[in-house]
Amino acid sequence: MFKKLALAALAIGLISAPAAAQDYPTRPISYILHVSPGGATDIMARKIALGLEKSLGTPVPVENKAGGRGAAQLADINKSAPDGYTIGSVTSTHIGAFNQTLKQYNVDSFDWIARLVNEPYLLVVNKDSKLNSMKDLVEVANDKPGSVVMAGFVRGSGGHFAWEIMAQSANLESSKVRWIPYDSVGDAVTATVGGHAEVAIAYVDLVKNQVEAGNLRVIAVMADERVPQFPDAQTFKEQGYDADTSWQQMRGIIGPKGMPKDVKNKLAEAVKAVLETPELQTYMKESSLTPAFQGPAEFTEFAHQQDTITKEWMTRLSMH
Structure with a gap:
């Protein structure tokens, strides 16, 4: 009798388990x-x-x-x-x-x-910045280390590594650019719009409205081809830098x-x-x-x- 009850309980369990999964979510x-x-x-x-x-x-x-x-x-x-x-x-x-x-x-x-x-990474600058390309950024950073302030997510983030890849492709010592970490990329972009940083590393959808409003300018895109939203923004490759575009x-x-x-x-x-x-x-x-x-x-x-x-x-x- 006990054995029959146990088998019956097992059978009920086997029947009800898939049903519970099918019912998800409740x-x-x-x-x-x-x-x-x-x-x-x-x-x-x-x-x-x-x-x-x-x-x-x-x-x-x-x-x-x-x-x-x-x-x-x-x-x-x-x-x-x-x-x-x-x-x-x-x-x-x-x-x-x-x-x-x-x-x-x-x-x-x-x-x-x-x-x-x-999604590909890109560099944007505040509307008042005199930087128009990665070449400009490299020249200023080498001439006056620490004078260029870059906003991004925290050190060790995907964006931070992207910046290191960008700098490496330009033979630039990344520490010559002052990296300011924020709690999100959105906060970094807001800081750049407000003039608290000159450059930000971000993505298309996060800067599109500010670029269209004239508050930011895109100076380089880490992708194989130009992004359609910013047809005038050159890729790193077009600017002569072999940045690894597989890191996105x-x-x-x-x-x-x-x-x-x-x-x-x-x-x-x-x-x-x-x-x-x-x-x-x-x-x-x-x-x-x-x-x-x-x-x-x-x-x-x-x-x-x-x-x-x-x-x-x-x-x-x-x-x-």
């Missing part, structure tokens, strides 16, 4: 960001959240937990149940932080759900470690569907974002590759 999914409101990552995340609400049929509230290079955000994600009801933004900057200020985490501390896009900012979604595989796959498929909607396709095109969707397995492998490259740069810059 309540709101919290989407936690590591940046301040208004930045490039924030803007896209909110568009993704709206799309997920429609496709999954549940609210996806976005929470901004900026500061500490993702410390508060990652702590929240890390302590959350790995049930698919907490997800978070992730960029190349996180991987830098794992190797520097947030060594309590590593790539394997989280589940990598979906990569969204890649990545945006993706992570979750707590140990999420059920079927839940991760359902989330990833929903994200993929949102990225394929006309609204997101138009947004990505206007922002010069490169569609780069990857599901959990591919994204996890990519994260490990990025981690290897990051470690190499941090060793080169003595940042460990």
Whole structure:
């Protein structure tokens, strides 16, 4: 009798488990960001959240937990149940932080759900700046070290490594430019518009409005070709610098470690569907974002590759 009851219970469990996965989600999914409101990552995340609400049929509230290079955000994600009801933004900057200020985490501390896009880095200057090209920046930095102030995300971020790559391509000692770190790229751009910095390293969608308004000018783009939004802005290659254009900012979604595989796959498929909607396709095109969707397995492998490259740069810059 006991054996029959046990078998019956097992059978019920086997039947109900897939059903529970199929029912996901049954309540709101919290989407936690590591940046301040208004930045490039924030803007896209909110568009993704709206799309997920429609496709999954549940609210996806976005929470901004900026500061500490993702410390508060990652702590929240890390302590959350790995049930698919907490997800978070992730960029190349996180991987830098794992190797520097947030060594309590590593790539394997989280589940990598979906990569969204890649985007090229560019340099913009305040409207009153006399810098019109990377060549001008290099000349002034060499002539008067420290006189050029550059705003960006924190040291060890994807943008910081991009600047190091740019400087290396120009045979410029990067320390000759004074790097000022901000809590987000959006804050760095705002500081540059306000004249607190002369140069900022950012992305197309974050500077487009300010460039069109005449508050900023693009002086160099780290891409193989000019971006359509700024047809007059030359690439580094056009200016004679062989900067590695494969290093671009990545945006993706992570979750707590140990999420059920079927839940991760359902989330990833929903994200993929949102990225394929006309609204997101138009947004990505206007922002010069490169569609780069990857599901959990591919994204996890990519994260490990990025981690290897990051470690190499941090060793080169003595940042460990």
